[in-house]
Amino acid sequence: MSSTTTPAPATKPGAHPAPADEAPTSATAPTHAQLLDFVRRTAADAELVASLPLAPEGRTWVRLEGPGGSEAWLIGWPPGTGTGWHDHADSVGAFTTAQGELTENSLAVRLPSEGWKTLELAAGVDRHRALPAGRGRAFGTHHVHEVLNESTTEHAVSVHAYYPPLPLIRRFSRTGAVLRLEQVEQPEDWQ
Structure with missing residues (x-):
């Protein structure tokens, strides 16, 4: 989450816990498939999705209770936001669009986890996905991407889950093939 993002008011954390018979035990990390199943089931909960207040400019969000101790979020995306x-970092994750359509641009390359400030990306590493309502994906650690609501008129809503809970988020800028590490955010920056 970025500092320009506005948390959604008056929505309780844990609003959508994973069913007990489907959640991994606390001793077992949830798999990619379990995270993806959770975000898909949660995105299909029309009442929960409709309960998220949508702001006209900044993203809104509410934290949810994910499976097996994962961190989960319901996020509202005004038109033109990303x-x-x-x-x-070291978290695996999954997300699904619940309403509207999101676009994900990602890199099909694993970046070093530390010790660099600027990298030149090789040709052919860019990936682009359109994710309309009901579509999502899971990803591994150090997955570099950007998520956008490219609509000029419609809000989008999505559900995200990460395990382990996010230790940090690294933010990058990109100019052509050059990726530059700009900032490292800690959980207190977005919670």
Whole structure:
């Protein structure tokens, strides 16, 4: 989440816990498939999705209770908003669009986890996905991407889950093939 993002008011954390018979035990990390199943089931909950207040400019969000101790979020995206290039460090994750359509641009390359400030990307590493309502994906550690609501008129809503809970988010800028590490955010920056 970015500092320009506005948390959604009056929505309780844990609003959509995973069913007990489907959640991994606390000793077992949820798999990519379990995270993806959770975000898909949660995105299909029309009442929960409709309960998220949508702001006209900044993104809104509410934290949810994900499976097996994962961190989960319901996020509202006004038209023309996005995350910028970032990764989720050592967390694996999944997200699904619940309403509207999101676009994901990602890199099909694993970046070094530390010790660099600027990298030149090789040709052919860019990936582009359109994710209309009901579509999502899972991803591994150090997955670098940006998520956008490219609509000029419609809000989008999505559900995200990460395990382990996000230790940090690295933010990047990109000019052509050059990726530059700009900022490292800690959980207190977005919670």
